[in-house]
Amino acid sequence: MFIASDDIFHKVWILAKTLNPMENEHQFNELQTVRLKVNGEQHELLLLPWVSLLDALREHLDLTGTKKGCDHGQCGACTVLCDGKRILSCLTLAVLKEGAEITTIEGVVRGNQLHPLQQAFIDHDAFQCGYCTPGQICSAIGLFKEGKAKTREDVKELMSGNLCRCGANIGIIDAIMEVKDGGMYE
Amino acid sequence: MNSFAFLRAETASEAVKALNTKAQAAFIAGGTNLIDIWKYNLTHPELLVDINRLADCRAIIEKADGGLRLGALVTNADTAYHPLIESRYPLLSKAILAGASAQIRNMATDGGNLLQRTRCYYFYDANAPCNKRVSGSGCAAINGYNRIHAILGASEHCIAVFPSDMCVALAALAAVVNVTGPNGDRNIAFADFHRLPGDQPERDNNLQYGELITSIDLPVKGFEQNYSYLKLRDRQSYAFALVSVATGLELDGDVITEARIALGGVAHKPWRAKEAEELLKGKPATPENFAKAAAVILQGAKGYKHNSFKIELAKRAIIRNGMMALHPQSQRPGAQPSL
Ligand SMILES: Cc1cc2nc3c(=O)[nH]c(=O)nc-3n(C[C@H](O)[C@H](O)[C@H](O)COP(=O)(O)OP(=O)(O)OC[C@H]3O[C@@H](n4cnc5c(N)ncnc54)[C@H](O)[C@@H]3O)c2cc1C
Ligand code: FES
Numbered sequence: 182m183f184i185a186s187d188d189i190f191h192k193v194w195i196l197a198k199t200l201n202p203m204e205n206e207h208q209f210n211e212l213q214t215v216r217l218k219v220n221g222e223q224h225e226l227l228l229l230p231w232v233s234l235l236d237a238l239r240e241h242l243d244l245t246g247t248k249k250g251c252d253h254g255q256c257g258a259c260t261v262l263c264d265g266k267r268i269l270s271c272l273t274l275a276v277l278k279e280g281a282e283i284t285t286i287e288g289v290v291r292g293n294q295l296h297p298l299q300q301a302f303i304d305h306d307a308f309q310c311g312y313c314t315p316g317q318i319c320s321a322i323g324l325f326k327e328g329k330a331k332t333r334e335d336v337k338e339l340m341s342g343n344l345c346r347c348g349a350n351i352g353i354i355d356a357i358m359e360v361k362d363g364g365m366y367e
Numbered sequence: 368m369n370s371f372a373f374l375r376a377e378t379a380s381e382a383v384k385a386l387n388t389k390a391q392a393a394f395i396a397g398g399t400n401l402i403d404i405w406k407y408n409l410t411h412p413e414l415l416v417d418i419n420r421l422a423d424c425r426a427i428i429e430k431a432d433g434g435l436r437l438g439a440l441v442t443n444a445d446t447a448y449h450p451l452i453e454s455r456y457p458l459l460s461k462a463i464l465a466g467a468s469a470q471i472r473n474m475a476t477d478g479g480n481l482l483q484r485t486r487c488y489y490f491y492d493a494n495a496p497c498n499k500r501v502s503g504s505g506c507a508a509i510n511g512y513n514r515i516h517a518i519l520g521a522s523e524h525c526i527a528v529f530p531s532d533m534c535v536a537l538a539a540l541a542a543v544v545n546v547t548g549p550n551g552d553r554n555i556a557f558a559d560f561h562r563l564p565g566d567q568p569e570r571d572n573n574l575q576y577g578e579l580i581t582s583i584d585l586p587v588k589g590f591e592q593n594y595s596y597l598k599l600r601d602r603q604s605y606a607f608a609l610v611s612v613a614t615g616l617e618l619d620g621d622v623i624t625e626a627r628i629a630l631g632g633v634a635h636k637p638w639r640a641k642e643a644e645e646l647l648k649g650k651p652a653t654p655e656n657f658a659k660a661a662a663v664i665l666q667g668a669k670g671y672k673h674n675s676f677k678i679e680l681a682k683r684a685i686i687r688n689g690m691m692a693l694h695p696q697s698q699r700p701g702a703q704p705s706l
């Protein structure tokens with residue numbers, strides 16, 4: 182963030198971004214205060230109720246690591262962790278997540294150290310264009326937390342919500358299996 | 368702009384009251400279906416009432432009669448992985464886990480799952496006629512590309528199918544839906560919850576405007592010894608069913624003493640044929656007997672230009688899943704064929 186979120190300029194900037202001057206003035210009445218803790222940092226946003234969590238992250242907090250693929254729940258590119266659980270940020274409204282803790286790909290590094298999954302993705306050539314990668318990694322972190330995947334077949338099934346148009350799937354599953362079997366996560 | 372007002376409710380009565388102040392309002396739970404449809408400009412709510420914080424609807428509890436009560440706001444994932452669901456209602460667990468993706472199941476709620484809309488391509492295409500979306504506009508699917516459409520219980524006005532997996536298991540388990548509304552509380556047997564299209568395909572179910580699902584009750588019988596969910600689709604995972612089958616059996620040796628069979632992906636509601644279940648009673652669990660049951664279930668089936676294959680597919684799936692139910696431990700992730 183280049184401006185502290187409680188800064189008045191930030192609010193004006195958000196308003197300018199949010200409100201289309203061509204629209205009815207009554208939209209001002211619909212503005213909602215939304216408090217989100219994103220990657221450990223507390224934010225208070227003023228948003229119209231139909232702003233998706235994905236747009237709040239990308240357009241209002243400038244966290245563009247989370248990607249918009251389909252915007253309809255069909256690709257997984259927008260996967261983030263919400264209170265530790267993997268969800269699709271395109272299919273939820275920011276207002277519905279009032280008070281929640283969100284982790285995006287920008288928040289998974291540990292100090293100067295890549296997250297073990299980030300390193301494993303590099304080691305296993307688990308991407309080409311990289312567009313699906315932030316979603317894949319957040320999803321895999323959620324997968325580990327759930328603790329339900331035992332076999333490679335389980336991992337494939339439980340990662341099926343993240344599509345990769347480049348076809349890096351074998352590398353992706355290899356990378357996840359390596360970190361899973363190495364126990365290199367929480 | 369498809370704009371709406373927003374209100375967060377803390378109690379069921381507050382939610383119902385708020386919704387009933389408007390003619391075009393909707394509850395929002397996980398949002399995974401409502402927001403999708405809203406983004407396609409297919410629904411235009413003036414108010415969304417957030418029901419995620421209704422404290423009374425967020426738990427799975429054991430009932431005095433020995434059954435379980437699923438709060439409407441419990442997520443599909445928390446339901447499928449709940450120890451009591453895994454041990455006593457594994458059929459429900461498997462059916463839920465065969466649907467959508469891990470992320471979506473973390474968001475989707477049990478109440479919302481019952482109310483998801485059809486995935487008919489023409490329902491999703493605002494430029495196409497669709498009696499379900501715009502009453503009286505016609506049905507583009509009947510003479511269109513109808514590969515995913517109904518083979519049972521359809522009408523000349525609509526051949527859409529209800530896409531839920533979870534509800535196929537709930538139909539087999541004979542669940543009960545508890546609702547509250549402006550006129551008080553009521554309980555709806557699962558078989559009466561969803562409806563056939565008839566001449567009112569815009570109505571998916573028998574809920575009245577403004578009614579809120581508070582919970583879903585599971586009767587004691589869970590078929591935890593012999594059950595199977597089989598889902599057949601165009602790709603192995605993260606796709607809706609072309610045909611799915613939920614089977615629960617009670618056996619005395621190899622003789623069936625009670626059978627439940629429900630189909631998904633074939634009709635406007637989860638399809639359960641009690642005559643076929645009766646026919647299996649007292650008979651050995653063999654492919655031949657499941658074939659007889661399948662013939663009864665598919666008796667009135669009618670295919671359209673692109674989906675006639677579903678009739679044979681459904682018959683084979685019933686037989687296969689009947690045999691799979693004898694070996695539930697062989698269930699594979701994604702409800703794939705396992706034997
Ligand atoms: C890409 C994708 C793939 C999917 N694949 C599958 C699949 O394979 N199998 C499957 O079964 N499902 C699948 N789904 C659908 C998913 O299961 C549903 O979208 C989900 O269950 C809906 O629950 P929700 O809580 O998100 O509902 P919402 O979107 O919040 O609400 C849906 C509807 O129900 C109403 N509503 C919600 N809760 C209540 C309540 N308690 N009382 C009264 N009204 C209520 C809302 O007003 C709205 O009309 C898929 C979805 C997506 C996006
Ligand atoms: S952008 Fe959310 S699933 Fe594709």
Ligand code: FES
Nearest residue numbers: 309311345346347
């Ligand atoms: S790396 Fe390109 S989409 Fe996955």
